[in-house]
Amino acid sequence: MNDVTLATPTPAGAAPKASGAFFVETVTWVHHWTPSLFSFRTTRDPALRFSSGQFVMVGLQKEDGKPLVRAYSIASPSWHDELEFYSIKVPDGPLTSRLQNIKVGDPVLIGRKPTGTLVLDGLKPGKRLYMLGTGTGLAPWLSLARDPDVYERFETVVVTHTVREVADLNYAELFDELPRDEILGELIDGKLKYYPTVTREEFRTKGRITDLIASGQMFTDLGLPSFNPQEDRVMLCGGPSVLADLKQQLLDLGYQEGSIAQPGDFVLEKAFVET
Known part of the structure; x- marks a missing residue:
């Protein structure tokens, strides 16, 4: 597992960055393949380092301010300047029922500590x-x-x-x-x-x-x-x-x-x- 440092100062006009266990990244692309499958990309904080094949926790912030997340393999290679994810849409799933509705410009939580055995x-x-x-x-x-x-x-x-x-x-x-x-x-x-x-x-x-x-x-x-x-x-x-x-x-x-x-x-x- 790669340890990552705290987020760097946010440039003017950029999306806010979380200071806890997550970065707050911005959706840059969404594609719905079928009624049950979709992909999306987000911005990537320069502080996030990972090995190709690893996963991170990805999700949304609930109304009470708590994170709602699950493990997602990172579909983009480690050298890419954006993060890509490939997801199912689970009927009534606590996360994907909401995540499937994200649009370009929306905030998404990205965990700071990638891990996984597929390296x-x-x-x-x-x-x-x-x-x-x-x-x-x-x-x-x-x-x-x-x-x-x-x-x-x-x-x-x-x-x-x-x-x-x-x-x-x-x-x-x-x-x-x-x-x-x-x-x-x-x-x-x-x-x-x-x-x-x-x-x-x-x-x-x-x-x-x-x-x-x-x-x-x-x-x-x-x-x-x-x-x-x-x-x-x-x-x-x-x-x-x-x-x-x-x-x-x-x-x-x-x-x-x-x-x-x-x-x-x-x-x-x-x-x-x-x-």
Whole structure:
């Protein structure tokens, strides 16, 4: 976890900054992908430092002045000057029922202390990096896939995104465009592979990611060898049930879970609940 310092003095005309556990940032962009999924960006205080793949507490201030927050992976890379987040809309959710209505210019609370296990330092060196995500568990991969350090450490980088319906495959265009990115393209081209799958509608790749791994279809489709704990490193983020199944698949193959204190063959994020 990175400790951050207090906010610097606020320039004239800028949004006020909280002095407690949160920065008060300003919404700069909102996009509603579907009736149940949306993304937004905020300003970023220069004092906030984080590693790609980490999460922060994000939320709104209630009428009584108390914060209403939940953990959100930061979807923007650590070098970006704004913060991006990818969220579900939970019916009657205490936070997302309000957060989904934010507009450009609105204030949002951003926690001062990023943390999380989905960081490169939690993994041993390897040849290939797999980032397996379901639903909004794609968010940390959006950060890591745009981090130059990832491509310096791994020869091949695979991002999978499993969703229920085709309309939920948000950010697909980003992965198509990254190899042609003006700044990162040369580093990424030829190394990044994007593997979307859909479980409830017809799609070119249909099925739960656990089944596609067990059958070997994922590796055949990607033109890569099956998981090998000597060469392949894995990050997991998504729903609790699929995370448990993916973790067991890796353990059965001889993988060891890692952490920043003791790097291993795979890491997973357990911090998220739907609210």
